[in-house]
Amino acid sequence: MIWNEKIETMPLEDLKNLQSDRLVKLVRYVYDRCPVYRKKFEEAGVSPSDIRSIDDIAKLPFTTKLDMRDNYPYGLFSAPREEVVEIHVSSGTTGNPTLVGYTREDIKLWSEVMARALCCAGAKPDDIIQIAYGYGLFTGGLGFHYGALEMGLTIIPTSSGQTKRQLKIMQDFQPRILACTPSYCLYMAEEAKEMGLDPRKGSWRIGIFGAEPWSEAIRKEIEETWNMTATDIYGLSEIIGPGVSQECTYKEGLHLFSDVFYPEIIDPETGKHVPEGQDGELVITTLTKQAIPLIRYRTRDIVSMTTAPCRCGRTSPRTSKIKGRTDDMIVVRGINVFPSQIEHVLLGIEGTHPHYQLVIDRQAHKLDEVEIMVEVDERIFSDEIKQMRALEQKIKKEIEAVLSIGVKVKLVEPKTIQRSEGKAKRVVDKRVL
Amino acid sequence: MKIRQISVFLENRKGRLYEVCSLLGQAGINIRALTIAETESFGVLRMVVNKPDEAISLFRKHNITANLTDVVAVEVPDRPGGLAEVLKVLSDGNINVEYMYAFVEKFSEKALLVFRFDDPSGAHRVLTSAGVTVLTEKDLPNL
Numbered sequence: 001m002i003w004n005e006k007i008e009t010m011p012l013e014d015l016k017n018l019q020s021d022r023l024v025k026l027v028r029y030v031y032d033r034c035p036v037y038r039k040k041f042e043e044a045g046v047s048p049s050d051i052r053s054i055d056d057i058a059k060l061p062f063t064t065k066l067d068m069r070d071n072y073p074y075g076l077f078s079a080p081r082e083e084v085v086e087i088h089v090s091s092g093t094t095g096n097p098t099l100v101g102y103t104r105e106d107i108k109l110w111s112e113v114m115a116r117a118l119c120c121a122g123a124k125p126d127d128i129i130q131i132a133y134g135y136g137l138f139t140g141g142l143g144f145h146y147g148a149l150e151m152g153l154t155i156i157p158t159s160s161g162q163t164k165r166q167l168k169i170m171q172d173f174q175p176r177i178l179a180c181t182p183s184y185c186l187y188m189a190e191e192a193k194e195m196g197l198d199p200r201k202g203s204w205r206i207g208i209f210g211a212e213p214w215s216e217a218i219r220k221e222i223e224e225t226w227n228m229t230a231t232d233i234y235g236l237s238e239i240i241g242p243g244v245s246q247e248c249t250y251k252e253g254l255h256l257f258s259d260v261f262y263p264e265i266i267d268p269e270t271g272k273h274v275p276e277g278q279d280g281e282l283v284i285t286t287l288t289k290q291a292i293p294l295i296r297y298r299t300r301d302i303v304s305m306t307t308a309p310c311r312c313g314r315t316s317p318r319t320s321k322i323k324g325r326t327d328d329m330i331v332v333r334g335i336n337v338f339p340s341q342i343e344h345v346l347l348g349i350e351g352t353h354p355h356y357q358l359v360i361d362r363q364a365h366k367l368d369e370v371e372i373m374v375e376v377d378e379r380i381f382s383d384e385i386k387q388m389r390a391l392e393q394k395i396k397k398e399i400e401a402v403l404s405i406g407v408k409v410k411l412v413e414p415k416t417i418q419r420s421e422g423k424a425k426r427v428v429d430k431r432v433l
Numbered sequence: 434m435k436i437r438q439i440s441v442f443l444e445n446r447k448g449r450l451y452e453v454c455s456l457l458g459q460a461g462i463n464i465r466a467l468t469i470a471e472t473e474s475f476g477v478l479r480m481v482v483n484k485p486d487e488a489i490s491l492f493r494k495h496n497i498t499a500n501l502t503d504v505v506a507v508e509v510p511d512r513p514g515g516l517a518e519v520l521k522v523l524s525d526g527n528i529n530v531e532y533m534y535a536f537v538e539k540f541s542e543k544a545l546l547v548f549r550f551d552d553p554s555g556a557h558r559v560l561t562s563a564g565v566t567v568l569t570e571k572d573l574p575n576l
Binding site for chain 2 (some may be wrong): 388
């Protein structure tokens, strides 16, 4: 079923008119309410009156993660703080986290797009959904929750972790839908086998997986292991959280809800639009958000996009799975990790700047593991084991505090981290995604 | 009063200790006392050598993390209870021992131990006032 038939199957011309109307209003809205945007527009030499249709969008300046960081916490808000009913925080590249806020209307929007996403994946109103994304500051859990509530599904908000309990709940309540990260789904299959359960006999028939990149090979493995349809969902907290785009049951690209999140695909170097079907950076404008509307937000995710009609009847454009990043961000267990965060922590320890390397690995059917190798030089070396242990622990704790995931720290000898052209390689990703 | 110990950071991997020791051997540097403290992933090799300055520059040249630490070399009577007597002096003087190890060979009728204190000067004072012989680098024969 299609949740919002009128919008989701709207003829492209009508959709364009709707997007144009919304963009014109949005530009006036942020110009009037957000001094940071007003300044950005002035610097770009563009005024609200220059924006008459969606085709004028390229006249507007981009917004980046740096803008969010520099204006932390409330600088990019267009609504007064009192109207904000919910706040979420994700880790930033360095120092400040990324803060996002929602007005009551924004939560309604989130509920709407997530209801669309659930239907897109094949959910029906009488379904039971097990939401095994983390609830809390991470947007995954609550985003799904709002959408499922909007649709009237029966929600089991298990949140992430406690795998044995997840499996017990699955057996007891027989939910047909599972929402979690794809790697966690495979991890649960291993745990199920260890408990003597046959995953194929489990109740999950639809999986909605996101928050980390995954491949067709992983899809095949999940579908065969669990006897379910595995669909991809995309989102980022800056835009709304999960619910920006979602695969339908034909699994031929992710339907991007372009009536509210206007997509552009640009060449990350020149900032110009690339021809349809070509790879480029996904840029999104939130056409109707109130608390923190973003104009031309650079997602740093590389995708391709098509506006060709889909067999499911939806007219929204479809993007490919994420093909890469334009920055050095990596996703580990659904958490965004930037090497600069590690650097920042190490710099703060004894004021040193040792060479380091992140090694990310995933054993078959296990969760991602992060090991941080830190070269021990004379400045941080001590002849006392307890001091070295304390150093190891301090690095581990501080990095874990910043990343919100468990890591291993390994102290290594100088020059053991491979260098190319004098520069150390910061990330070694051994995972087969 | 103090002697200098060389401490070396070593990863726990096969052949690493050999590599470090053979470097010293090739340079004609003699190890007089040593000990290794280890964890599951790394170890710290501590030693007293006859040419500490040469040893440290050799390690630096080879990108081996090493530093010099002040330790105290103490003569201990080589009989039952000998070490306990010295430790009592330290304990009574409220001196904390971080770690200790023994010299490879004996230079006299007494055993020679290397002590690492958090307060080497205080330890020296306590020991000498109790009549315990504390050696200097010059006292160590053949160093």
